[in-house]
Each structure stands twice: as structure tokens, then as C-alpha cells.
Amino acid sequence: MSIAELISKLNTLGFSESAFEHAAVDTVDQWAEALATVSGVPSDYVLTKTLIFKPKQPKSAPIAPVVVIAKGDSGTNSTLLGKELGLKDLRFANDDVLTNIFKTSKGSVSPFALGNVPAENVEHIKVVVDQALLADGVGKIAFHPLDSTRTVFIAPATLTSFLESVPGLAAFRPIDFEKLAAAAPAPKPAAAEKKPKKAAKKEVAEVVGSAKLGIEVTKEGDFAKWYQQVVTRSEMLDYYDVSGCYIVRPLAYFVWQQIQEFFDGGIRNLGVKNCYFPMFVSSRVLEREKDHIEGFAPEVAWVTRAGSSDLAEPLAIRPTSETVMYPYFAKWIQSYRDLPLKINQWCSVVRWEFKNPQPFLRTREFLWQEGHCAHLTKDEAMVEVRDILELYRRIYEELLAVPVIEGVKSEKEKFAGGVATTTVEGFIPTTGRGIQGGTSHYLGQNFSKMFNVVVEDPEATGAERPKLFVHQTSWGLSTRTIGVMVMVHGDDKGLVLPPRVAETQIVIVPCGITVKHTDEERRKLYDACLDVAHQLKQLGLRVETDLRDNYTPGFKFSHWELRGVPLRLEIGPKDLEKQSVLTVRRDTFAKQPVSRSDIETAIPALLETIQKDMLVKARKTMDERVKIVLDWENFVPTLNDKCLTLIPWCEREECEEQIKERSSRDSLGDEPEDDKAPSMGAKSLCLPYNQPAEPPIVPGQTKCIQCGHEAKRYALFGRSY
Amino acid sequence: MSIAELISKLNTLGFSESAFEHAAVDTVDQWAEALATVSGVPSDYVLTKTLIFKPKQPKSAPIAPVVVIAKGDSGTNSTLLGKELGLKDLRFANDDVLTNIFKTSKGSVSPFALGNVPAENVEHIKVVVDQALLADGVGKIAFHPLDSTRTVFIAPATLTSFLESVPGLAAFRPIDFEKLAAAAPAPKPAAAEKKPKKAAKKEVAEVVGSAKLGIEVTKEGDFAKWYQQVVTRSEMLDYYDVSGCYIVRPLAYFVWQQIQEFFDGGIRNLGVKNCYFPMFVSSRVLEREKDHIEGFAPEVAWVTRAGSSDLAEPLAIRPTSETVMYPYFAKWIQSYRDLPLKINQWCSVVRWEFKNPQPFLRTREFLWQEGHCAHLTKDEAMVEVRDILELYRRIYEELLAVPVIEGVKSEKEKFAGGVATTTVEGFIPTTGRGIQGGTSHYLGQNFSKMFNVVVEDPEATGAERPKLFVHQTSWGLSTRTIGVMVMVHGDDKGLVLPPRVAETQIVIVPCGITVKHTDEERRKLYDACLDVAHQLKQLGLRVETDLRDNYTPGFKFSHWELRGVPLRLEIGPKDLEKQSVLTVRRDTFAKQPVSRSDIETAIPALLETIQKDMLVKARKTMDERVKIVLDWENFVPTLNDKCLTLIPWCEREECEEQIKERSSRDSLGDEPEDDKAPSMGAKSLCLPYNQPAEPPIVPGQTKCIQCGHEAKRYALFGRSY
Numbered sequence A, B: 001m002s003i004a005e006l007i008s009k010l011n012t013l014g015f016s017e018s019a020f021e022h023a024a025v026d027t028v029d030q031w032a033e034a035l036a037t038v039s040g041v042p043s044d045y046v047l048t049k050t051l052i053f054k055p056k057q058p059k060s061a062p063i064a065p066v067v068v069i070a071k072g073d074s075g076t077n078s079t080l081l082g083k084e085l086g087l088k089d090l091r092f093a094n095d096d097v098l099t100n101i102f103k104t105s106k107g108s109v110s111p112f113a114l115g116n117v118p119a120e121n122v123e124h125i126k127v128v129v130d131q132a133l134l135a136d137g138v139g140k141i142a143f144h145p146l147d148s149t150r151t152v153f154i155a156p157a158t159l160t161s162f163l164e165s166v167p168g169l170a171a172f173r174p175i176d177f178e179k180l181a182a183a184a185p186a187p188k189p190a191a192a193e194k195k196p197k198k199a200a201k202k203e204v205a206e207v208v209g210s211a212k213l214g215i216e217v218t219k220e221g222d223f224a225k226w227y228q229q230v231v232t233r234s235e236m237l238d239y240y241d242v243s244g245c246y247i248v249r250p251l252a253y254f255v256w257q258q259i260q261e262f263f264d265g266g267i268r269n270l271g272v273k274n275c276y277f278p279m280f281v282s283s284r285v286l287e288r289e290k291d292h293i294e295g296f297a298p299e300v301a302w303v304t305r306a307g308s309s310d311l312a313e314p315l316a317i318r319p320t321s322e323t324v325m326y327p328y329f330a331k332w333i334q335s336y337r338d339l340p341l342k343i344n345q346w347c348s349v350v351r352w353e354f355k356n357p358q359p360f361l362r363t364r365e366f367l368w369q370e371g372h373c374a375h376l377t378k379d380e381a382m383v384e385v386r387d388i389l390e391l392y393r394r395i396y397e398e399l400l401a402v403p404v405i406e407g408v409k410s411e412k413e414k415f416a417g418g419v420a421t422t423t424v425e426g427f428i429p430t431t432g433r434g435i436q437g438g439t440s441h442y443l444g445q446n447f448s449k450m451f452n453v454v455v456e457d458p459e460a461t462g463a464e465r466p467k468l469f470v471h472q473t474s475w476g477l478s479t480r481t482i483g484v485m486v487m488v489h490g491d492d493k494g495l496v497l498p499p500r501v502a503e504t505q506i507v508i509v510p511c512g513i514t515v516k517h518t519d520e521e522r523r524k525l526y527d528a529c530l531d532v533a534h535q536l537k538q539l540g541l542r543v544e545t546d547l548r549d550n551y552t553p554g555f556k557f558s559h560w561e562l563r564g565v566p567l568r569l570e571i572g573p574k575d576l577e578k579q580s581v582l583t584v585r586r587d588t589f590a591k592q593p594v595s596r597s598d599i600e601t602a603i604p605a606l607l608e609t610i611q612k613d614m615l616v617k618a619r620k621t622m623d624e625r626v627k628i629v630l631d632w633e634n635f636v637p638t639l640n641d642k643c644l645t646l647i648p649w650c651e652r653e654e655c656e657e658q659i660k661e662r663s664s665r666d667s668l669g670d671e672p673e674d675d676k677a678p679s680m681g682a683k684s685l686c687l688p689y690n691q692p693a694e695p696p697i698v699p700g701q702t703k704c705i706q707c708g709h710e711a712k713r714y715a716l717f718g719r720s721y
Helices: A003-012 A028-036 A078-085 A095-101 A111-116 A156-165 A177-183 A189-200 A223-233 A250-269 A290-299 A322-332 A378-399 A446-451 A480-489 A519-538 A553-562 A573-578 A596-625 A632-640 A653-666 B003-012 B028-036 B078-085 B095-101 B111-116 B156-165 B177-183 B189-200 B223-233 B250-269 B290-299 B322-332 B378-399 B446-451 B480-489 B519-538 B553-562 B573-578 B596-625 B632-640 B653-666
Strands: A045-054 A066-071 A126-130 A140-143 A150-154 A173-175 A237-239 A246-248 A280-282 A301-306 A309-317 A341-350 A365-375 A405-408 A420-428 A433-444 A454-456 A467-469 A471-478 A506-510 A543-545 A567-571 A580-585 A591-595 A626-628 A644-649 A683-688 A713-718 B045-054 B066-071 B126-130 B140-143 B150-154 B173-175 B237-239 B246-248 B280-282 B301-306 B309-317 B341-350 B365-375 B405-408 B420-428 B433-444 B454-456 B467-469 B471-478 B506-510 B543-545 B567-571 B580-585 B591-595 B626-628 B644-649 B683-688 B713-718
Touching: A003 A111, A003 A150, A003 A156, A028 A045, A028 A553, A045 A078, A045 A095, A066 A078, A066 A111, A078 A126, A078 A173, A078 A177, A111 A156, A126 A156, A150 A156, A223 A237, A223 A480, A237 B322, A246 A250, A250 A341, A250 A365, A250 A378, A250 A480, A290 A322, A290 A446, A322 A341, A322 A365, A322 A446, A322 A471, A322 B237, A365 A378, A378 A420, A378 A433, A378 A471, A378 A480, A420 A480, A420 A596, A420 A683, A433 A446, A433 A480, A433 A713, A446 A471, A471 A480, A480 A596, A506 A519, A506 A553, A519 A543, A519 A567, A519 A573, A519 A596, A553 A567, A567 A573, A567 A596, A573 A580, A580 A596, A591 A596, A596 A626, A632 A644, A632 A653, A644 A683, A653 A683, B003 B111, B003 B150, B003 B156, B028 B045, B028 B553, B045 B078, B045 B095, B066 B078, B066 B111, B078 B126, B078 B173, B078 B177, B111 B156, B126 B156, B140 B156, B150 B156, B223 B237, B223 B480, B246 B250, B250 B341, B250 B365, B250 B378, B250 B480, B290 B322, B290 B446, B322 B341, B322 B365, B322 B446, B322 B471, B365 B378, B378 B420, B378 B433, B378 B471, B378 B480, B420 B480, B420 B596, B420 B683, B433 B446, B433 B480, B433 B713, B446 B471, B471 B480, B480 B596, B506 B519, B506 B553, B519 B543, B519 B567, B519 B573, B519 B596, B553 B567, B567 B573, B567 B596, B573 B580, B580 B596, B591 B596, B596 B626, B632 B644, B632 B653, B644 B683, B653 B683
Parallel strands: A045 A140, A066 A126, A126 A173, A506 A543, A506 A567, A626 A644, B045 B140, B066 B126, B126 B173, B506 B543, B506 B567, B626 B644
Antiparallel strands: A045 A066, A140 A150, A237 A246, A280 A309, A301 A309, A301 B301, A341 A365, A365 A471, A405 A420, A405 A683, A420 A433, A433 A471, A454 A467, A567 A580, A580 A591, A644 A713, A683 A713, B045 B066, B140 B150, B237 B246, B280 B309, B301 B309, B341 B365, B365 B471, B405 B420, B405 B683, B420 B433, B433 B471, B454 B467, B567 B580, B580 B591, B644 B713, B683 B713
């Protein structure tokens, strides 16, 4: 049914006006806001929402959707509604139902879609109408006839007669949602905890007009779903049709490029040069270093065919490049004069994990940088390992405003085949879990012995100088950085980007223009926005000016908030008069007017402040949640309080196993391990370089809190990603 | 045998001195130069070379190497020697022979290695000694006892008695290489043409002291081998153990990064944003666009296994990303307001070609950039196609100093699935072949129809707006650029880099220091070098200072010439006095002193001149070799003169087939198609935008020179890569 057809049909039902066009809207508030700028709309009307649900039913049964036509602000709880209708597991219907049965799509659902339903489906549909729409004194009811850029205002009677006019449609059922809500028992917190989790696993259809633009859950309420919605709806990332692989969209790739630029500068100063090695590895070479490959073998992807012919020997896609590169180190390093050899490559690697993939955090293909160096001495190598770790720390803290804890990995957690792994560990407050941020390895001589990377001892003299195996390092940082940043800073409105890595640092939005303003006034306002934008771009700032006149300011605010733009400048007619702009911080939503004359100093300063404050805030949270624990009894409870622990530890691998096992068993709950499972065991994240001063570890006295053996150092233990 | 053992053994044979240490050398000339700086060496001596050959023999037969001990400047032609000794196909022995039989390695071969040969091998060894070393009046003969940093001077008698002292070694055979050469018939040019070609396919062992540092063939003499040696020995690239894949080493990767930086800036101005799509494609998606995939199917690499388990559905590794990206274009483009959508990614793609791979030019995995855009109108799309092509032209001409011809591909040669392909075509003078440099495609609506990328017509009004399929473009440039640059500019001494893309633009080499100079003088000279380097770095120039005191200036010159460093500054004691430096251009070898006071202006200017001159020179060569051909008779002869042709052409696909077929048949020679085969047929490279003015194509009159149909335009035809 086209809108023309619809209108003419409505005309036969006592509707005499036509549809009003306006800005696209995605919430009832924005709808109201949009209509405010349209002339000729009724002085008084009721906004609505139309929801399509589906009960749980056998696959064989004909689909029986429930269409709910409700007042915009009525609470339409699907569980309560299901009970009321005697339907099991009422949920939002999915796209197929919208497309195939109602011939409509997300953002365009309305009661009028009932006119599109084929006869064979109509009979199974239940229609519910909110009493609040039928109550006396209700004048006009607003609906989107076709999409969210149009509105018709009809009388309740027109609605009901439309419903009656649909051939084969059962009589609608009026429901008082207010009563319904009031009658419901208060949900148990536990239940409340679980529900969103279940929902997270379902494909959710749309509330009228909301084209899935905003975030539908809270960060605290359903973190997993929140994260998924933030990364996708902010347009950082999109899901891909190969599971475990994701599309890194420009907003996220820009962050990565900022990291690349910073890190490339840092390693250039260390004398590291960029290069590129092939992605394919022959099994022979891949399996050269046994311990090393054991760590990766189960995750290696194999190419066995090219075109239509099988390869003589299957080829692995690099999971990392130690064994790819080191045979060539042996070839290139002929003398100690060829040392140090320092190279790095930016590439993607493939690790076919079978655990649940997660955008940025755990993906089967991911982008990273991997550095590989060979040194004459261990000391030289160790200095470099720490220099690189320091660069990683700075990337997290100075670019991403994410605090990290530096330290050494335990024997159990270190890099397979290496001697020691240093790491920067992040913390995700919402889940209380730690996350490995980046690692810098001292490989010792394991690989050089395996691949025979040797030089003559320069110290030795005479004809035959003894051979020395070189000391190697490798270090890597991946796009996981982006995921950590999102998890730490994001809020219920979406992404929050630190200014230094934000593709758009400032968005300028003209405000306060209504139908009462002239085009002249509008143009003056737009020009002012463009002037300010120009002024700021001259300073090298990254600025967007949102002059789309088919969207309301409110729509634009949510649009850019969702995308994490650090600073918004609002300019309205009044600001023009006052020669000022209103600044709104994304991180705190603090508003502050800035005089036009101060812009060039005030705005850059404000961005710096935001960058600084974001780190300070995140560090404060982390500091409060990293707890020194001195006896086992408090270990798991501390984890359950979403904290990480610092414990006096013996550093024995056996003990680490026990800690994981015991902390898992001792935990409450019997859920399978997943993102929210409190039953997950704890592992050592690192032995921090920065050890707590109080209480000190007294050699020979202080005991490991788990096994009672002598404690060597404080270790950071926690649940982790 | 250690050198100590060797010396004591030589002492028993009448040798009384010990070994002299000096700079490492890789040629006889450098050896002489090095010895000149060592005090206490004999006033008169003869330099030598020791070569180890191997005849063609059945696998089963015991290896029978031939050791040739010759005067440094004697011509030791292996073919003639083979004839003389009655041995078939005498070639340099490979590494295994050196390592396993002689217990020595490249750079360290000497007659004394015979002392290491196991008894069971000794009996099969033939030793040849150059008469010139045994002639009367020969005083001392110089050998490297262990490696090229040491020299012993022994009497001919000591050499012969050493040879006699080796248990089981047959008596050596004296040969007069001068006579041998004189007696040889002048080789037929054809034969001369062919020999290096065969050799190119063999692994070649080493002349004493030459650690495979220089280029052993001339660019004109054996282009294929020259190219292979230049890219590998300059350390731009290394061969990898997976055929068709190569390691892009820092020197080459730096060039690529310069290209990236330039291009990223260019596309940013066009509003293109960078992103990253997964490398894997499901067959379903890959095969969506039939014409398109037909072009790639035979070359697609398939992942079928992960860890030890087979994948449910095999996954292709992207050969290019049209079908990877466009399903998401359909998702992201909901309205004309989402247009234009402009994205680009830097990644590697895999095309498993079975033709001979060639470094940079044809590799199974290669680095490239691929841009993909969607526009509302064809005009918009076409403008972009040309904007990008212009950026490609500028990369070749302004960065790489390589002239290109811009034009449109023929129907036969255009991108599979697209509507029109624009291209920049390069020219390799040495082979007279064209090479596709980069392509920018107008895809029309083929893909948008296939993937349903549609928007509502913004022009149309009313409720139901007609759908428009978007107009798409895609464009790509790869690391092939680097290969073209090498082929065009390189010379017999190795790589020649344009200053703008050279990792090292200037190398400073201290000269003229001999044993006569004091350490004080040496330090003063070195300080001067470092001062100049510092001065130039301040200007943002990329400078190396080669103060290695274990290498001779001559060694350093070839080292940096091989690596293509555009400008060398020589500073010696005399220059210090004159307060000047000597500049030596890599492109012309022109030498010119520059006063220290002028350095900051003169050097940057000189680099600019080099950059400019390299393009001018290359363009002049190309212009002379692109010939207008007006009748078929001259077509193939022109190709055989290593030229490209501009011919009036009918633009019919059938005719293009015939041209390829006829030009191949008409050609001389019956060799199989390969890099040097003159029998290769010609194909159309492009229809140049810049058409010859004279003689003009007269519509209705001018005929296609091949088929006689009406000619539409001049087309660029030639043999190509």
C-alpha cells in the first residue's frame, strides 16, 4: 500500500487532512521536537508507538503476531502483556515477520501495515490497542503513515474503523497498560539481572520510528549487548558473514592509524625498520620451534587448494611470524656487525579460535604490529623489551586514556617459546575483569638456537672465534586496544572517544531554528557555524558541521554522542546575539558557554582537559578496584565485587592452577563460563613492576595466600578476557 | 683447519711470515685497495682467485669438483675450461659442495680448503692452477687463508708443495688461461644471448672474497638475472620458501610507505576514508558476480582447515574485495544522503598465479591499496575515476620518476565485471615491454544491481520514489610500482633510487685515510663527516654516515651504489683543508665539489635536480621508443626494436585477438614465451587520452592497420608484462 493509497483509504474513514513531512526521528521525544518545527500541525495531539510481538510457538504453527498500538509514553512490558494475553515468551518479532507478513521494515511500522497482510496470515494476528488512545477527550492521534519522516493525525474513531476495515482481522483487544504495570509484582533483582542476558541472544525488532540508532540497553544492565550495540551502531565495526571476522570501519580504523603513527615514530627512534613478510608459512617451518607451535597449532588456518588444484604442501596462514622470519635472520646476520637487527611489520594474523569471538577483543583475523629484533647481548635485548613496553603504556594512557598495569607474566601465562613476557594489563570496571593490553617478549636464545642465528664473538680474538647465539625479542600490539578503549570509556549513550584519537573531535550543531525563523536567519546561523568550524580547522582540529536540515538538533545530538565525538558546539540565534557558543563535553555532558573571541584558546584547552580527565577518571576507578588481598577467604569475594586482587604469591605454576580451579569452584552461581559468569576462575595477569609497599613481602616470612609456600612478590590475579 | 693450524702447516712448507688483517673485500680491486692501507705487506705480489666448479654428472656418481686457482685478472671461462678438461656443463658449485666437502663457505674459499676435504672425496677432485701463477719471476702470491679480512703471501713453491701435501689429491693440472681464451672461437651472438639466460636459472657459487655483494651481469646482457640480483642484493627483497611469495625488506617497504603517505593525503582530500575488511570470503559471496569471478576463480587460494578440523565451508582469501564489500554497501547505503560512500583499504591480496612469478611484478601475495566508492550519478563516479588516475600518475612521475601513459583499456583488457578501466601504463626500455602501472575502474551499476545497492531518487517527489542503483568505482595500486621503478632506473652497479622515495638520500664516506695518517687525523675527518651529516639532518634530509673502519672506501662506494643512494658525499683530508665536500650523483656519477658554506642550499637543490633529471631522462627514452606505426608490415619489426606502437585501430575484440596471434607468429625465434622471448604477441595496453595529432584519424577514411576496418582512435600496442 503506497501512502497515496493509504491517505485515500483513510479519507473514506473520516480523515480529511494529508500527511505532514518533517525530519526523520528515532524516538518519541525527537518526534515531538520535529513536529514543533512544522507549521499547520494540530495544537493538541497524542504521539504513539506501534510494536509487533511474537509468542514462542511450535515451528509448524502458523505465525501469530501481536500488534500493539500504544500511547507513546505507555509502558508496554512484553512479559506482563504475554501473561495478560496468555501467550508464552512474547518477544519482538524479527525482520522476516516485518518484511514477509507486514510488507514493512524497521522504522516504518504502523497500524496501517495491517492493510498489507495476506489473508492467510491476517486470521492469526492479534491486535492490542492502548486504552489511553481510546479514552474520552483524546483528540488527534499521531502515526507515521509510511516512514518516520511523515506524520498523520487521525481521530481514535478513524483508527478503530481502519482496524475494522481490514478483511479477516479479529476484533482488537483494548488494554490498560497503566493498570497492567501496577498489577505486576516487583521483579526479583536476580530475575532482573538475568532477563537482559537472555534477550541479548535474540534478534530484536524495532519500536516504531527507531531505526536502531540508539543503544537499547544500559552498560551496567547488559554489558555484552551494550558493547555489541556500541561498536556496531557507532559505526566503528560491522559484523561479517564469516564468523569471528569483523569489518573495521573508518571510525575505528582512524583510531588504529593514530596508534600506528605514534608507534611508528617511537620505534623509528629505537632504530626499528618496517618491512613485510608473506602471510603463508610451510608446515615444515611453522613447526620448527616445538613449544612455540604447541601454543598455536590448534588455531592455525590452512590453505590446501588454489583455484581447482590441491597444493602439494598445505600452507598455514601466520598466527604470528617468529618462525616465518627467523630463518632469514640466520641468513641476514653473518657477523656481529649486522646486529642489532630490528624490524617490525603491520599486518593481519589469523588465529582460528573456537571460543566465543568478540569484536576487537577476540577475532579470528586481527590487525596488529609485530616487532622482531636480534641483539648481541641479553642486556641490550632486555632494554629494548622495556622500551617497547613503555611505548605500549603510552599508547594506552596518552592516546586512549586507558590506565594500565605493567609487569611480567607468570611462567604459565608467558609467550610460548620465549623466556620472559612483559605486559601491560588493562581493567574493565563493568565486568571487573582484567585484559591483556600488549606484550613484549624476551625470547632469549631459544629461537636463535633453533634457527641457528649465530655470530662470532667480537670480544674473542685470534683465528677461530667462538659462536654466539643472538638474543631475540618480539612484541605485538593489536586492534584489541580499540575494544578496551570502548569498554572503559563508553556510556549508555554510546561511544566516548578521547580527543587524540577521535576522527571528529568537535561537531558543530545549529540549534533553536523553528518555523518562526526566516530563511535569512537560518542562513546567518549556518554561516556562523561554518565560520567557527573554519576557525578551528585552522588550528589543526578535526571538525564536523552538521547542517542537515532534515534532522532535528536532538537527533543530531544523539547521532554524534553515539559516535563518541568528544566536544559538541551548539550555536543558536541567542548565542549569535551574545557572540558565544555553547560547549557540551561528551565525557561529562558539562555545558559551558565560550565567547567567540576566546574560541581559539578555549577549545583546544578544553579538548586537552577532556583527554586528561578521561584518564584520571579511569585511573581512579581502577585504583579503587585493585585490592590487596592477604588471605584466601577474601579472594573470591573480592573478585565477585568486580575487583582485581594483588596477592602475596609463591609464583609456582602448580599453585596458579589451583588458584584458577579453587576460585572457580568457590564461586557462586552455576552458570557456564561466559562474559558475565561469576563462576569464571582467576588467573595471574602479571607480576607488577610497581609492587605495593604495605604490607611488604618479608622474605622467609610472608606466605602465598593460596598454598602457604613462601611468597616471592605481589601478583595481580583476576578474572580476565 | 683453523688459521693457526694452517699457518703452522704453511711454515713447514717454507712460509715464514704470518697473516695480515685488513678490511673485508669483495673484489680483487678492493683487495688491492685494502692491502694498500696495511703496513708491512710485500712491495710486490700477485692477487689470486680460487673457484670451485662442478661438471654435470649423474646423481649416483661421486661428486667431482674442479678447483681452479688463478691469477686475479685471468679470464676463467667455465665453458672453455670444461672443453679443455673434457667435462660437460661446468658450473660453479653450490653451497652444499662448499659446506659439506670443503668445510668452507662463500667468501672464504681458498686452495687451503683442500686441506679440509674428507679422504673419500679427495680422490675425485681435480685441481687446476693458472700458469700465470707458476711463471718465472712471480714472487709472492696472495691468498685469503680463512676469510676476506686476512691475507697471506706465499711463494709459488709453497702453494705447489701444499697441494702435494694433501693426502690422496691427484696432481694438479697447470693451464694457460690466456691461451685458452685466445684459442676459443668468437661466440655467436645468438649463443651469447642464450647463455646467461640458462645460467640465470642456476644457483651460482662464489668467486673468492666476493660475498655475492655486487651485480654479476649487465642490465642489457641478462635483464632477468640483473633484476633478480638488483632486488635481492640491494636488500630490497628476499626470496621466500613459498614460491611466488617474497619478503619486502625495509629498503623497499620504505618506498611503499612514501607512496602510502602521498596517496593517503590525496584521497583524504577526495573524502575517502580508510578501513579494513576481512581477508576471508565465503564462496557464496565470492561467486555472486559471475563475470567478475570468472576473472579470478582460477587464482583463488582456499582455506579448508583450521587446526585439525575441516571448515564447514571453504573460505577464499580475497583476490580483490568487490564482492567482499558490496553486500555491506547495500546495508550501509539506505538513502541518497548516504552517498557518496568512499572507502579505501591498505592490505594484501592473494592471486595464486601459475605463470612465472617475478619479484614485485607478479607475486602470489602482494601489498596494495584498493578503493571502493558508490555515487549517485555516473558523472560523479567518472570524475572520481579520473581524479584517482591522476594520483597514480603523480605517484609514478613525481615520486618514482617513472613516466606513464594514461588511457582507457580495451574491452578485452578491462576489469572483469566493470564497465570501463582507466590505466597508467609504464615502459621498460631494456625489454621494450609495457607494464600496467595502476588501474581505476568505473564499475557502472553492474555490482549495485548484483548486490542491490539502491537509493530512492532524490529528484523524484511524492510518496513512492523510484529506486536508483548506485554508480560504483574501484581502483588499485600495488607494490608492483617498486619493481617498475627498479627496472626503469637501475644500472649495472645496482639500484638507482629517486631522492623522494630513498630511505637514505645521502651517504657520507670519509676517504683518503691510509696507514700514513694518525688517529688524530682520522678522528678529525670523522668529526667533519658527522658535522655535515648533522647539518643536513637538520634540513630534514635522510643521511647515513659510513664510518665503518673495517671497510675500504671503495667497498663502501659499491655498497651504497648497489642500494641506490641518490647522493654520495666524499670527504678526505684534502677536502678538509679546502673546506669542501665532493658530491657524487648516483644517477650520473657526476662529481662536483661543494663548499662547506653552501651545503645547506646546494645539497637539497642537487637532490631536487636528481629527482627531476631522472624523470626527464626516463621520459626521453620512452618518447623515443613509442612509435606511430601506420602499416602492419612495420608492426612486429617495431616491437622487435624494443618499442611500443601507436596504431590506428578499430577497437574490435576480434581484431585484438588477431593482432596478438599474428604478431606472435610473425615474430622471429621459436622460443617459448618468457621474459626475453621475442616471440611474445602484442596486446593493447591502452587507448591513450593524449592522442597523436599527426597523422590525424580521419573518420570513415583511416583504417585499422590490422584488419582494415574503420579506425576509431590510436591505440597503444606492445609486448607487456
